[in-house]
Amino acid sequence: MTEQNNQPLSLPRIGDPAPDFEVSTTHGPKKLSDYKGKWLVLFSHPADFTPVCTTEFVAFQEIYPNLRQLNTELLGLSIDSNQSHIAWVRNIEENFGVKIEFPVIADLNKEVASKYGMIHPNESTTEANRAVFVIDDKQVIKSIIYYPLTTGRNMDEIVRLVEALQTTANHQVSTPANWRKGDKVIVPPPATQEEADKRAQDNQYEVVDWYLTKKSLD
Structure with missing residues (x-):
């Protein structure tokens, strides 16, 4: 992946400080430092109002209470507008009876997606793939998982991963x-x-x- 000036873009790796951001979300402005002292699961999805992503959002909401018990927050992202995100989460509530309680980043300029390596041009140049970044309470990246556009994520594994990483950190x-x-x-x-x-x-x-x-x- 390259930046617009064709200079190589350095992608984050496990053990690196999480790239900083200050963004607009469905819950108002957010920045990475807002999550200091907590663990964070930052995940991207290809697009609002798409079938696999809709099933994932319902499933992410289902594990959100478990993650919060682990001092862990959820933060979603796609290359869509805030208005699209708001309409979509309202649509999910209407169709599934599930209220999405975590914020979603509006990343229309692809700034965060590019910093975190969420766009893989050989798969899509216009959509983020299904990336999952687990960031610890000191804002260091502890895990990175990529899934293709066609494959929904396993939420039990995400919870298990957070529990395992915290167990390693604590003991x-x-x-x-x-x-x-x-x-x-x-x-x-x-x-x-x-x-x-x-x-x-x-x-x-x-x-x-x-x-x-x-x-x-x-």
């Missing part, structure tokens, strides 16, 4: 495949032979092998 551990909140976590490998021997004798650990050890956080 300095890793999470195994298919981990769910309450499952055992993976602790860092021992740094010395002595530490490995001691760990093997400690009942709080499940030692699969010296390099793979699990424990419960309960």
Whole structure:
């Protein structure tokens, strides 16, 4: 992707500070710093009044209370106007009985979408793809997921991902495949032979092998 002056655009990566923004949304002006001290799921969708996006917005609203319990906010984005967003969320409420409680960025000039690499020209030059950025309470990017225009996102996975990232941040551990909140976590490998021997004798650990050890956080 390139900027209008054809200079390469540096896209954000995991571990980078989240690119700053100050935008118009369905809830009024918002800027990135408004979310400092909270986690943020920033996601883009291709367009208002489209079928897959409509199902996603209903589903995002369904997980929003769970995310808020995790000190996490939702913020949507597409390359549409505020008036289009407002009409669409009202239409969702009329058709599905679901009130969209999170704000949606009006990114008509593609400024935020470009900063975050949400537009992939080989798929579409006029629409954002289905990107998900998880940003921590210090405003550092912790995860990036891209989905094609044709594929709706799995909301259970987004909640699971936030829970896993927060568990890692709070306890300095890793999470195994298919981990769910309450499952055992993976602790860092021992740094010395002595530490490995001691760990093997400690009942709080499940030692699969010296390099793979699990424990419960309960």
